Structures are given as C-alpha cells and as structure tokens.
Amino acid sequence: MQAGALSLSSMAIILLAYQPIAAFAEENTELFDLDLATLMTIQVGTSADASAKGLSTPLAGAQVADGGRLGILGSTTILDAPFSTTSYTQEFAQNHQAASIGEVLQYDPSVQLARGFGNFQQVYRVRGFPIFSDDMTYNGLYGILPRQYLAAELIERVEVLRGANAFINGAAPGVSGSLGGSIGAVPKRAPKQNFSRITLGAQSASQYYAAADLSHRSDDSRFGIRVNGVERRGDTDIDGEARALQLLTLGADFHSNDLRISADFGYQDQQLDASPPSVTVASDLPIPTAPDTDHNIGQPWTYSDAKDLFGTLRAEYDITPQLTGWLALGAREGDEDSIFSAFLTTTNLMGDYSASRFDVVHKDSVITGELGLRTEFNTGEITHQLSLSANTYENDSRNAYLIYNGFTNNLYHPTAVERPETPVFGGGDLRRPLITTTTKTGSLALADELSLLDERLLLTLGARQQTIREYNFDYNSGALQSIYDKTRLTPAFAALYKFSPRYSGYINYMEGLLKGDIAPTTNIDGPVANGGQALRPYQTQQTEAGIKYLGKSLGATIAVFEIRKPLAGYNSRNALALIDDQTHRGLELSLYGEAAPGIKLLGGISFLDTDEYGKNTLGAPKVQSNLGLEWDVPGIAGLTLNSHWMYTGSQYADLANTQKVPSWQRLDLGTRYTTRLSTQTLTLRATLENATSNDYWASVGGFPGAGYLTQGNPRTLVVSATVDF
Template identity: 35%
Template sequence: MIIVKTGLTRTVYLGAVSYFVLTTISAGEAVAQATLPPVTVEAPQAAKRSAVPRRSTAGTRAVARNRAASLGPGQPAPTAYRVPAASQVNGPPAPFAGGQVAGGTQVGILGNKSIFDTPFSVAGYTKDLVQSIQAKSVSDVLERDPAVTVGSNSSYYDILSIRGFPYNANDVALNGLYGVAPATTYPVELFDRIEVLRGPSQLLYGYPPLGSLGGVVNLVPKHATDDPIAQVTGTYWSNGMGGVAVDVGQRYGKFKEWGIRVNALYRNGTGAVDRFSEEAAAVSVGLDYRGERVRASLDYFHNYLNQPDGQRTTFGLLPGVNVPSGVRNTNNIAQPYEFYTANYDYGVARVEADVLENVTVFGAFGGKTQSATFLQALANTVIDNAGTVSQFEVGGPFKIDTTSAEVGVRSEFDTGPVKHKVVFAAQDVRFDRRSALTFGIALNNIYNPFPSPNPGVSVDAAGPALPLTKVDATSLSIADTLSVLNDRLALTVGARHQRIQQDNYGLNTGILTDTADNSRTSPAVGVAVKPIENVTLYANYIEALTQVTPAPFGTANAGQGFAPVVTQQKEIGVKVNWWGTLGTTIAAYDITSPSVFTNPVNNAYGPLGLQRNRGVEFTVFGEPAKGVRVLAGFSLIDGRLETTLNPTTTGKKAPAVPDYQGSVGVDVDIPGLPGLTVSPLAVFVGDSYYDPQNTQRVPAYVRADLGASYTFANMWSGKPIVVRGRIVNLFGANYLTNVPGAGGGISIGAPRAYMVSTTFNF
C-alpha cells in the first residue's frame, strides 16, 4: 500500500530542502572563508567548462574574494567560479557548432556530460532551435530526432514513441526529476534545452511514474546568463492565432553569483485545423546562485490551457476495416461540445555543495499540481470502410499531484593510474492520479465530420475526482566511471535497486481494486573508447522496468501479482567530432521488452509475450561550412512480435513501428544578402501497421517545410531584430501518423499552415 502524501508531508519535504540549502550555503561560505588559503589563480568563465579534474582546482574558488579586497581603480573584476563539469545547477553545457544542438546533456545521476564522452545515445536541442523553427510543443522539436515518432497534431498532449516504444507525457522529466512536468503539451518557449536519451534508462533516471521504457525526454529550465537578456517576440499562426512571448534575465552581485530569468507567453485564436481554437498562457521564474562552494536553483512554472472546441486526438480501427485514405488534413472529428481546460503549477529546486575539493553533495525536490476539466472522445474507432467513427465521449475532472526528490553525493579520486567518478543517489517519486467520469457514445465520420448530439455526458454530474492510481517509486543507485589513458578509455558500471508500490482504484468508486509492492535491482554497463582524439566508440547494456498490474478479475489467475518486468537494451555506436564544426553519430541497438496479455488457451494473465525492436540510427549536426548549418537524422527499425502465443501474430511486425524515419533540415545564410537565412526541412516516415496481424497498413509519407529569417539592427539601439516566417507542409500532403501505446493510435497529419514572428532585443 502507498501512503497518501498529505499537505504536512509536503511541508516537511519543502522545509527539509530549504534547511539543507540554507545550511550548506552557510557552511560552504564559512569553510571558504575560514580554511582556504589566499591563492591567486583566476577561475575561467562558467560558460567555458573545464575538463580539468576537480582535485586539481584547490584554491580556485578562493581567488575572487581574496582579490576583490585589493582591486584598484580600473582593474578588471574577477570572473565566475569554476564548477564541476557534471553540475546540473550552473547552466547547461555550451551549444555545439551551429547552435542547434547542445555539446552536452544531462545523463541522469551522472550529471552533465559531453555528448561525445557518454556511452549512451543522447541529444539536446537548444532554445535557439526552438525559436528558429517557431515551435509550440515538444513534438515540433522532436520530430527532427530519428529515434522519436510523433503523433497527433493540434491536441492537448504530445504523443511520442522512442525507438518504437510508447512514451507517456506523464514521464517527461524536468531538470532531471521525473513526475514534475505537466502531462500535456509543453510551452517550449520556457525551456533552455529539450534533451533526449534514446533507449532504456533505469540506472540513470530511475522509474518513471507510468513506466515508459524507450527513452527519456528531459526539459532544462532557463537561467540567467552572464550577459543580460531582454527579448520580446510577437507571433502569428494561421488561420487566426496571435501570441507574444517575453524573455528577461540578468545576473547580480559582485561576481554575478545571483541570477533571475523570467519568461512569459500568451497566445489565443484559431488554428489551421477546422474548428480548432486555443488560449494558452504560461510563466516561469528561474532563480539561481553560483557561489564558491555552493550552487542552487529554484524554478517555478504556471501553465494555463483552454481548448473550447475540443482537439484532434488519435483514432483506431475495428478488425477488417481499411486504413482511411485521402482524409483532408484539416478535418477535425471533435464534437462541438467537447472542450479541455487545465491549470498546472510545477517546479523544481536543486542544490549542490562542494564539501571537499573532490566531493560534492547534491539534492533536488520538485512537485506538480495539475487540475483539468474536460469533455472529449477518449477513444475514436473507425467501424466501417465508409469512415463511420464511434466516439467514446468522456467528461469530468482530472487531477494529478506528484512529488519527486533526490539526494546524493559525487566524488572523484584515483587508484593508481585509474581515475574514478563515483556517484551514489537516493530517489523517491510519488504520483497520485484522480478522476470522476461520465460516458456516452457519439457518431461521426472521418471523411466528412458532422456534429452529433451530446450522448448525455455531463461534467457536472461526474462529481468530485476520486483516487485512480497511486505510485510510490523509491530507489538507491550507485555508479562509477573508471578511466585510464587520459580518459581515452572509460568504463561506467552501476546498478539501481528500485522499489515500486502501486495502488489501483475502481473508476468512479475510489475503491482499492489491486495493489503491488515489488522491488528489483537493475545493472548497467557502458564503455567509451577514443582510438583517436575526435572519435568515440561506445557500447552499453542497460535496462528499464515496468510494473505489471495483478491479474484482473475473470482471468484464471485473478489477483496474482508480478515482479516488475525487465526491458533490456544492447547498443553499440560511433561518435565523431569533425574539427569541432560537424558531429556525426551512428548507433545500432537491440531492445527486448516483455508483453502482457491473457493466454487465449488457459485464460491466464501475465507477461507472456516478447517484443524485440532492432534498429540503426544516424545523426549529423553542426556547421560544416560558414553560414551552413545542418541537423539531420535517419533510422531503420525492425520491430517484431517475437512471442505472442498466437500463430497469426508471432513473428509479425510490431504495431506502430515504422520501417524507417528521419528528417533533413538545413539553414543557409544567403551570400550577398547579410542577415537573410533560408531553412528547408524534409520529414519522412516509412510504412507501419496498426494491427498485430499486419493487415492494416498505414502508408509512408514525406512532408516538406520551408522557413526563412532576416536579421537586421535596430536603427536606434543597434540591437538585432529578427523576422521569421515558416510554412509547414508546404505542398499540402494528406498523410497519417501512427504511434503505439496508451493515448497513441492513428492521427491525421499536420495541414498546410504558416507562421510569422518578429523578435525584438532590448
């Protein structure tokens, strides 16, 4: 059983974190002032992260204060303090050449690492990319990643899969913590990076609230940079939506140790999809502190979303029904009475303290409160070849409350010629989902949508939200990265012991129906070898866990519990940094994941099947020539149902896993026309199947976009003004997307749409 978290518990958590922050800051400052000798070595700028081992930096932090007292007129101010490269507080790693992709990302408990040093497949997409493509959602950004398949357009949530496995929006991480980000579309304008770890991640991130296993999406908040920023962007989207975004940040203090960053956005109007309108507002405040031995950050977010006319969601097919073809990409089968309204408050605090020159303790705490009221079709099913759609209309309140906490210690030391980077961490994620729903069936048509009477679904009649799912996931993890030969050979080994407690309740009753309390230890190993300085060969073995609910009523083994099932990944790859201007990666992986179903012969329920996804991914990014920036990727995927206990499906292609997918995007600065950039993009996705029998094939598609921007100086201030324009689906292709899992299914593709924006810098 899971202990329900109360307001008192939250208060204790917050008080403990606050006490830890205050005491470590006080202790760190006292130690710095009382014990460190007055050395005169300057620390580098924080943006220029040093790879020098921490133990060789003794005295670096004492420089600024000892020199500050003796500064004479005209002498330069001391620069920022050096911080560990793995720090998750002092800003993300610098962008790679071209500015679209980060040079490093968070890798869970390992902290920030260079993308060329980690033995895992990772990518970090920057705020510059988000702004240049005028993205509104995570899907707009991640459709450029070859491992990610993107689903529904113009919905209230991002539908994703990673390496062919569904990724639940509840499992998106915020600054390294699960369970904190809202389970809908994310206002990407508020974030500095959108990071992706491709493949299972149990050792690195722990257990996500709803058990997504194909990878991790991590959102990195914006913090103040050394240079002040003041920016306003106005945007227009077809066919009648306008918006404004504000980004303001600055650092304060003699050594710029205090920072504040505020972002806000508002948009309202109608979109390119028929009968789609949206009002969205969001604000974020990021505070951070960079001291000699202590670093801390606090990020708060509030989102509001109102879609008064419903939204496009996915649809399914009855067996024997053909996949619809020629569906207009502006069609919307949402009924006129559908709507979605939600408020989200969420945040995360992090603190790091260097208790010794080679030892850093860290802690983080985050939480989320999500409250929504909605009436929509949670399931749309095409029931005949004429396109008739049966719509399972659902309405009522929906609430999610989560807390997430992490504490740990990192240390660096040598044993003879071997360098060690050791991390030990403890984590706790608590997830509480509640709802109260009323139901009804409506009819529509995928080709010719029409209004259907409300089948008696009433939000008011649903009553207060009752418990639905509670999860408490606690874990202990340890990892050591051993390196020799000046880090040319590095081995990462580790394990996480995970306990998962889950309670499930009857819908609209709040009565406990089943409970699970299981634990498992998951090992992982990764190796990175640099035969030459700019080439990294890597391999890894890592797992993911999924908690299986007890066998349901009506099965032969009703009530039987199961230990978490294990998804296993084996991966090898090559990463090359070409002259610091172009990066390429290639990865080959093999992932096996148990499938849960009821045996048709003996009616026994459990993890009886196995899906195996094997693939090859290639990415290229950077600025290979001056004024030419490229971001492209391609993947081949073979997803198979290896074991199903059904001869009609065993060995068939896994549903919703395309044969291939990828994108090619190029930004070209036009010679002879300073400030003008043209940005074409092609997105292509191969065939996939909706059903496990492989009779309902969703065809391949290619979509072309075209963007352009012009940058010029403000005649009064000299600051840059940037005008951007973009056309999505330039040729108006009608296509369908297909994504697996809960919330997934077939979606109508994006219609032709255009957007224009102007960014003013002050």
C-alpha cells in the same frame, strides 16, 4: 474562445516586459557594444542545473549542444557519453517557431510524435517504445512537467537519450516506463549579459502570439533571475478549432565558490476547443484515406482545459574538493477538465463512424526528490568518479469520468451534431473526484565511472535497486482494490574508447523497468489460475554499440541496438505469466553542425525491425528520416533560408498486421532576417509548415496496444518578430 486582437493578458505581458528595458540599457551599456553575431547567440554562462559543470555549449550552427545531463552520472559531453544522445537548443526551437517541445522533437530522426489515449497528451515514441510527457524529466526530476502539453518557451535545452535508462534516471513512474529512451527538459537561466526579449507573432488563420523573456544577473554574477511570459490565442488552420495557452515561468539561480542553487516555478494553462479526436479503424476494415488536413472531425461542444502549477529546487554543495553532495525537490499540481468525442471508430469504407461523448476530470498531486553524493579518487593509474543517489516519487491521481450516448458522423463530410445528454456509464463524481491511483517509486543507485589509459578508456559500472508501488482505489467509494509492491535490481555496464580527440566508440548494456501486470480473476477461458497475483516488473534488456565523430564544425553518431521486453500472456494452465519477448533491433544515424561556412544541417535516419509474437509491433515504422538545412545567404548579412523534410515509413495499426498505415512525408520551409536597429536587435521569422499541403495519418497509437490514428497538421504559415534589448 474569441479570435482576433491580442487579449488584455497578452498586452499586460508586453507592458511588463518594457518596464525594465530602460534600466537594463542604462546599467548594461556593454550589451550594446556587442556585435550582431554575439547578440544573435547570447548563451547561458551560469549553471542551469545547479551543477559545477553548468550548461553544455552549443555546437557550430547552435542547433544542438556538445553534451547534456545523464541522471546519476551528471553532465558530460557527446564524445564522453557511452550512449546516443542529442541536446536541442532554445535557439533551434525559436528559429523554427516551435510552439511545443513536441514540435522540436518532431525533427529528430529517432523520435516519433504521437498522442495519448482518449486525450490530447503529447507522446514521444523512441526506438518503438512510448514516452509520455509525465515520464519526462524537468531539471532532473520526473512528473513535474505539465501532462498534456509542453510549451517550447519552458526550456533552454531538450535532451534526448536513446535507449533503456532505468539505471540512469530511475524507473519512469508512468504507464510507458520510458523503455526506448528518455527526454529531459532543462529550464532557462539568466546568461552573463542582461537582456529583454519581446516576440509578437501570428499564424495564417487568426492565431496570435506574444511572449516576453526577461533576464537579469547581479553585478557580481552570483545571482540571476529569468522570467518568461507567453500567450497564444485564436483560431488555427483546422476549420473550427481554437487554441489558447498562457505560460509564466520564473527561474532563479545562485552560486558561490562551494554552493550552487537553482529554483524554478511555472504555471501553464492550455485550452483547446473543437480539436480533432483520434480515429480507430474497425478491425475488419482497411485504413481509410486521411481526410483533408484542414477539415475538422471534432465537434464544437468538445474542449480540453489543462492547468498546471509546478516547481523545482536543486542545490549542490562541495563538502570537500573531492566530495560533492546534491539535493533536489519538485512538486506539481495538475487539473484537467475535458469533454471529448471519444471512442471514434469507423464503420465502413465511406468514412462513416460512431463515437461517444466522454467527460473526464483528472487531477495530479506530485511530489518528488533526489539526494546524492559524488566523489573522485585514484587507485593507481585509474581515476574513479563514484556516485551514490537516492530517489523518491509519489503521485496521488484523482479521476472521474462519464460516458454519454453515442452519435454518428463521417470523416470526409463532418457535420456538427447536438451534444449527447443521456449518461450511459461512469465512475466517480466529476465535481469531486476521489483518488483512484497512488503511485510511489523509490530507488538507490551506485555508479563508478573509471578512467584509464590517459583518459582514453572510460568504463561505467553501476546498479540501481528500484521499488515500484501502486495502490488502486474504487472510483465511487474510494475503497482499496489492489496493491502492487515489487523491487528489482537493474545493473548497468558501459565502455567508451577515444580513438582520437574527434572519434570515440562505445558499447553498453542497460535495462528498462516497467510495472508488471496483476492477473485478473477470470478471462475468456474461465478462472485464471493465479488470479490476483502481481507479476514482477518487466525488465527489458538492451545491448548497444556506436561510433561518434565530433569535429570543429560537424558531428555524427551511428548506433546499433537490440532491446528485449518481456511479454505477458496465458500459459497452458491459464495462468498469467511471462511467455515471450518483444524484440526491437535497429540502426540510427544522426548528423548535425555546419557542413560549410553558412550551411548548417541537422538530421539523420533510423531503421527499426520489431518482433511481437511473430508480427511487427503496432505503430513502429521500419524507416524514419529527417533532414534540415539552413543557408546564410551570401552578401545579405542576417538573412537565412531553411527547409526541413520529414519522412515516416509505413506502420501497422493492429497487432495482427492486417491494417497498414501508409508512409508519409512533409516539407517545412522558412526564412529569418536579423538586423540592428540602433541599440536593439530585430529578428523577423516566417515558417510554412507542410508546404505541399499533404494529407496524412501522422501517427499510430501512443498508448500501449492501442492503434488509433492521428491526423497530420495542415499547411500553416507562422510569422513573428523578436526584439532584443
């Protein structure tokens, strides 16, 4: 990959973006009559999810919104939601120059950014449980987003729901089950005012960035279209690493009195060269000191290329004034081709390690859908909102891999080695991988939301009948090896009371659902008594209580919770069975809004106590805290200074709790300046990430039961210029 000047494709995006500018300016002169503050906060005024309520409104400071979407329950506001939620805005992502959704969520005090096993997949740990990117929702549907990496330009909102949520969204289809929370991406829509937005940027090494965001709405406001094009390319601040990303998305929507339709299509291609791999520490060694963040332990012959083509269609129709039906469809084709220096394991205290070349091909074919009805009626003084929803999901996953002979190196003095060429072990054909796993899920859910006492008391009752099916096939022959087919009912209860227009308190009981294990035929103790038997889905149980405050400019949520997840093990008969519970208890505080005119804040703190067979859960820090401050400098219109401090407490890299990973903290600093240039608005941004250049292990694991370490990001300067026409 070549670093340097912008590529032809980047220039093409910019040229295409400029074509409609003159037309937009001529047809929409009212845009240029708006004041600077309005232009800086152009908001989407139409439905972003084909729902009658449309997109939630940004709160003071425009970093988070006043509500979000809650699966079968539809859209709701913060004070009306009996859960702990946060909805981050596109403006927040843009002002912090976030390249990925992960770089947005790293500022959430309850979310820890981690990595997948044997790849560079972004993983998000909430309340100590992982959420894989393919277990996130996009426009309300699972499995549609690219699996490895999610560009921030994809979204208008990133919505975080903390806690078990199998009833709300249905069981997540991936290996994580989203037991500790869910993350949803809301696609972009055309706002009321037409605009064209061009952004050019660079990082302190030689990484360059170009983006175009074009939006147009018809004269009658019924039809809107929004196009985003992005290219990032060049070397990063990690020695020898290069990255490239191309993204193109199209979002369209139509609405009439009774009908609302939205459609989204996207293509993303992410390429990594010589990226640092994860590090596993041998079981008899302490955690090594983290290498310098700009040093690269990756090999120059490693790479990862992930291409995804995806789309969704959502429609909502008012059958009668009291009855609404909706339909959603989605599909994705993913294609990943990678060579890793994998299974990297330290062998001594000096940082020596061994690793192997690992070639992987992974292809996904996902199709998913949802069908629902919602009605409102009264029984005496009680108002009911009754929702019925059916979901289906299917993914045919093709996989092949090949492991080559190993090599040795050192964490602190890495050198380039020749690419290993002797195959040792593999599965499938890298050129034509077979289907190795087919995952199918389906569910039927019923919810009744009751409003009592002049809408001060809100009760939510519901249940979801869920079926999980998984078919596993041999890598080489394609022969069926095992079938998992189980059904479970997940009930739900929540109550919320509004003490005043600004305060509410809530309690809830929710469950999570994860596919159970299939007992092997043998283990280290001999034949397994129930070999081949499939355990029922692991049904986690969560109880939670919280208090919320939402004033004119400042909001806060405090929540306490307990989650119990069944643990499987071998009993006295050497049979695989549920023998214990993994328990996570915690307290979370989040704060957001404008503390005083021109002073915005976003942050919070979370405390987590975990128990797994009498030990702390792997990769679950007891304390995590974030604090972001923005200051609009008095006397200099358009100038803002910002800072963000992140802290993650110590955590363990092994289930025995003998390998303790030190706590770490990071400080990001930034500034932006917005001004008018004739009929355009210009915004200049600069961000210094990891300003103090700390060396740290950023996360532990990500894949359940694995304790690999991920290196922290180096000090990086990011600058950009955005012009709104």
